[in-house]
Amino acid sequence: MSSLAVRKARPAAGTTPGTAQGPPLRRRVALLPTLTLLLGAVYCLLPVAWVVIAATKSGRELFSTFTFLPGTGFADNVSDLSAYRDGVYWQWMGNSALYAGLGALLSTVVSAFSGYALATYRFRGRETLFNVLLAGVLMPPVILAVPQYLLLAEADLTDSYLSVLLPQILSPYGVYLARIYAAAAVPADVVEAGRMDGASEWRIFTRIALPMMVPGMVTVFLFQFVAVWNNFLLPYIMLSDDEKFPITLGLHTLLEQGANTPALYTLVITGAFLAVLPLVALFLVVQRFWSLDLLSGAVKS
Amino acid sequence: MTGTTARRRPYGVKGAPYAFLLPATVLFLLFFALPIGYAVWLSFRKVEVSGLGLGSGARKEVWAGLENYTDALTDSELLDGALRVLGYGCIVVPVMLGLALLFALMLDSEKVRFTPVTRLAIFLPYAIPGVVAALLWGFLYLPDVSPFYFVLDRLGLPQPDLLDGGPLYLALSNIAVWGGTGFNMIVIYTSLQSIPAEVYEAAKLDGATPLQIALRIKIPMVAPSLVLTFFFSIIATLQVFSEPTTLKPLTNSVSTTWSPLMKVYQDAFGKGDIHAAAAQAAIIALATLVLSFGFLRAANRRSKQEAAR
Numbered sequence: 001m002s003s004l005a006v007r008k009a010r011p012a013a014g015t016t017p018g019t020a021q022g023p024p025l026r027r028r029v030a031l032l033p034t035l036t037l038l039l040g041a042v043y044c045l046l047p048v049a050w051v052v053i054a055a056t057k058s059g060r061e062l063f064s065t066f067t068f069l070p071g072t073g074f075a076d077n078v079s080d081l082s083a084y085r086d087g088v089y090w091q092w093m094g095n096s097a098l099y100a101g102l103g104a105l106l107s108t109v110v111s112a113f114s115g116y117a118l119a120t121y122r123f124r125g126r127e128t129l130f131n132v133l134l135a136g137v138l139m140p141p142v143i144l145a146v147p148q149y150l151l152l153a154e155a156d157l158t159d160s161y162l163s164v165l166l167p168q169i170l171s172p173y174g175v176y177l178a179r180i181y182a183a184a185a186v187p188a189d190v191v192e193a194g195r196m197d198g199a200s201e202w203r204i205f206t207r208i209a210l211p212m213m214v215p216g217m218v219t220v221f222l223f224q225f226v227a228v229w230n231n232f233l234l235p236y237i238m239l240s241d242d243e244k245f246p247i248t249l250g251l252h253t254l255l256e257q258g259a260n261t262p263a264l265y266t267l268v269i270t271g272a273f274l275a276v277l278p279l280v281a282l283f284l285v286v287q288r289f290w291s292l293d294l295l296s297g298a299v300k301s
Numbered sequence: 302m303t304g305t306t307a308r309r310r311p312y313g314v315k316g317a318p319y320a321f322l323l324p325a326t327v328l329f330l331l332f333f334a335l336p337i338g339y340a341v342w343l344s345f346r347k348v349e350v351s352g353l354g355l356g357s358g359a360r361k362e363v364w365a366g367l368e369n370y371t372d373a374l375t376d377s378e379l380l381d382g383a384l385r386v387l388g389y390g391c392i393v394v395p396v397m398l399g400l401a402l403l404f405a406l407m408l409d410s411e412k413v414r415f416t417p418v419t420r421l422a423i424f425l426p427y428a429i430p431g432v433v434a435a436l437l438w439g440f441l442y443l444p445d446v447s448p449f450y451f452v453l454d455r456l457g458l459p460q461p462d463l464l465d466g467g468p469l470y471l472a473l474s475n476i477a478v479w480g481g482t483g484f485n486m487i488v489i490y491t492s493l494q495s496i497p498a499e500v501y502e503a504a505k506l507d508g509a510t511p512l513q514i515a516l517r518i519k520i521p522m523v524a525p526s527l528v529l530t531f532f533f534s535i536i537a538t539l540q541v542f543s544e545p546t547t548l549k550p551l552t553n554s555v556s557t558t559w560s561p562l563m564k565v566y567q568d569a570f571g572k573g574d575i576h577a578a579a580a581q582a583a584i585i586a587l588a589t590l591v592l593s594f595g596f597l598r599a600a601n602r603r604s605k606q607e608a609a610r
Contacts, residue, residue, distance in 0.1 A: 028412070029412055029413070029414045030410060030411060030412040030413050033406075033407035033408075033410045033413045034407075034413050034414045034415060036403065036404070036407050037404060037407050037408065037413065037415065037416065037419035037420075037423070038415065038419060040400070040404050040419065040422075040423050040482075041415075041418065041419040041422035041423055043479070044422050044423045044425055044426050044479065044482075044483065045422050045425070046441075047434070047437040047438055047441060047479070048425065048429075048437075050437065050440075050441060050448065051437050051440075054440070054446070062446055063445055063446065068448060109324075110324045110325050110328065111325075113321045113322065113324060113325065114321065114322050114324075114325040116321060117317070117318040117319075117321035117322045118318075118322070121314075121317065121318035121321075123315070123318045123319070126318070129322060129326070132329070133325060133329060136329065136333045138536065138589070138590060138593070139333065139337065139586065140536075140539075140540050140562070140582070140585055140586050140589055141540065141542075143336075143337065143340055143582040143583065143585070143586045144332070144333065144336050144337065146340065146565065146566075146569050146575070146578055146579065146582060147335075147336035147337070147339040147340040147343070147579070148332060148336045150339065150343075150575065151335060151336055151339060166328075166331075166332065167332045169328055169332075170325055170328035170329055170332060170333070175325060195314070201314060201317035201320075202317075205321070226427070226428060229430065230429075230430035230431060230432075232430065232431060232432050232542070232543040232546075233542055233543065233562075236543075236546075236566075237566070237570070247430075248430045248431075248432040248433070248543075249432075251432060251433060251436060252432055252546070252547055255436055255439075255547065255550055255551075256550045258550075259550035259551055260550075262445070265440075265446070268436065269440065272433050272436050272437060275430070275433055276428075276429055276433060279428040279429065279430075280425065280428055280429075282428070283424075283425065283428045284421075
C-alpha cells in the first residue's frame with residue numbers, strides 16, 4: 001500500500017542493455033520539471049507564508065511595513081483574539097474539533113460496517129443498495145441542506161450540535177472506499193475459517209476483519225475529518241447561536257464584522273493562521289499513513 | 302469478493318449483511334432520501350396569502366404545479382448567476398486540471414529533485430478550508446496589505462482592482478485552482494505510478510523523448526483518472542458557495558446572488574420563500590447531473606472510438 005510518500009523503482013536511465021550510454025549530462029538534475037514543481041510549491045505556499053508573517057504584525061505594522069517582514073505583535077494578537085467576546089474563538093476551535101473528531105469517528109464506523117458487508121457477503125439487493133448510497137455523493141449539498149434544515153426544524157433540532165453532526169455521519173465516499181478496501185484486505189477464506197470455528201458474524205467482523213481494515217479506515221477517518229472541518233454550508237444554514245459555530249463559520253462572521261474596521265484585520269488574520277495550524281500539523285504527521293491510491297480505486301489485492 | 306461459499310452458509314449468516322448495513326440505510330433515509338423527497342414536494346407547492354396575510358387562516362400552502370419552476374427558469378438573477386458560474390467554471394476546471402496534470406507528469410519524470418517537498422507543498426492547500434483560503438487570498442487582493450500591490454507600486458505599474466469586473470472572476474478562480482490542484486495532482490500521479498515501467502522501455506529504445514512519452518503514452522494511460530477528476534471538478538464548480546460568500550464583505554461586486562447556490566440560500570433564508578428555493582435547488586441538481594453525466598458519456602464515447610481505431 002503506497003502513500004503520499006509513494007516511490008517506484010524504475011531502472012536507471014542508460015542501464016538498459018542495447019541502448020547507447022547517454023552523455024554525462026543525462027545524470028544531472030532535470031531542470032525544467034524541477035523548476036516547474038518549485039514554482040508550483042511557491043504558489044501554494046505563498047498565502048500560507050503570508051498569513052504566518054501577517055499574524056506577527058501589530059495593527060499599525062500591518063499597513064506600514066513590507067508584507068514579508070515579520071512584525072512584533074504576535075503575542076498581543078493572540079491575547080487580543082482570546083479576549084475577543086470572552087474567548088469565543090477558542091470555543092469555535094473546540095466545536096470544530098468536536099464536529100470533525102466525533103463526526104469522522106462515527107462516519108468511519110458506519111463506513112466500515114457498510115463496506116465490510118458490501119465486500120464480503122453476497123445478498124439480494126447488494127448492488128442496488130450500493131449504487132443508491134453512492135448516488136448521494138452527486139447530490140448538491142444545498143438541495144440536501146435546505147430541506148434538512150426544515151425537517152430538523154420540525155424535530156426542534158436546528159441550532160444544536162446534533163444538527164451539524166448528524167447529517168454528516170453518512171459519507172457515500174467513505175462507504176465506497178471502505179468497500180474497496182475491505183474487498184482487498186479481508187480474504188474470503190479467513191472469514192470462512194472463522195465461520196468453521198463457529199464464530200458469530202459479529203465476532204468475525206470485530207476480531208478478524210476489522211484489524212485487517214485499519215489502514216483503510218484511517219484514510220476514511222482523515223478524509224471525513226477534513227471534509228467536516230472544512231464544511232461551511234451546513235453549519236451556515238443550521239446554526240444561529242455563535243457559541244456553537246465551527247471555526248469556518250466563526251472566521252466568516254469575524255471577517256464580516258472586521259471588513260469595514262481595519263482595526264479588526266489583525267484579529268481575522270491571527271484567527272486564520274491559528275485555524276490553519278491543526279490541519280496542517282495533522283497532515284504533516286499522518287501523510288505517511290495516507291493511502292491516497294485508494295482514491296483512484298487502485299488497490300492491489 | 303467471496304460469494305462462492307454462499308451455498309454452505311448457516312442460516313444466521315443471511316441476516317448479517319442487512320444488520321451491518323442498517324445504520325447506513327437509516328441515515329440515508331433520514332438525511333438523504335427524506336430531504337430530497339421533501340424538497341421536491343415543497344417545490345410543487347406555494348403559500349397563498351388571503352387578505353392582509355394576518356390571522357391564522359390567512360396563509361395557507363396550496364398546490365402550485367410547475368409555477369415555481371417556470372418562475373425560476375425566467376428569474377434573471379438565477380440565470381445571471383448560472384452564467385457567472387459557467388464562466389468561472391470555464392476558467393477553473395481547465396486551469397486546475399491542466400496544472401494538476403502538468404505537476405503530476407513532472408513528479409513522475411526522471412531525475413527530478415525535491416519531489417517529496419514540492420509534492421507536499423502543492424498538496425497542502427487541500428487541508429485548508431475553503432473559507433480560510435478565500436480569506437487569505439482576499440487579503441492578498443486588498444491593496445492595503447497585499448505584497449503584489451507593494452511590488453506593482455514600487456515598479457510604477459498600474460494597479461488593477463482585483464475584486465471587481467473581469468478580474469473578480471480570475472480572483473475567485475485562483476482561489477479554487479489553488480485549493481484543488483494538489484488533490485487532483487495526487488489522483489493523477491497515483492495512476493501514473495501504476496503504469497509498469499516496461500511500457501516506457503520500448504518507446505525509449507525507439508528514441509522517444511520524455512515529451513513524446515508523456516504525450517503519447519502517459520496521458521492516454523491516465524485518461525480514466527483524468528475523466529474522473531473532470532467529473533468531480535464540474536460538480537464542485539457548479540456548487541461554488543463558500544468562496545464568494547467569504548469574499549463578499551471585502552467587495553461590493555459580489556452580490557448575495559452571485560452564484561446559483563447563493564441565490565437559493567438567499568431565497569430560502571433571506572426572503573423566506575422555501576418553495577421557490579426548493580424549485581431552484583432541484584433545477585441546479587438536475588443541471589449538475591446533466592452536465593456531469595453528459596461529460597462522462599461524451600468521454601466514454603470518445604474512448605470507445607479511440608479503441609476502435
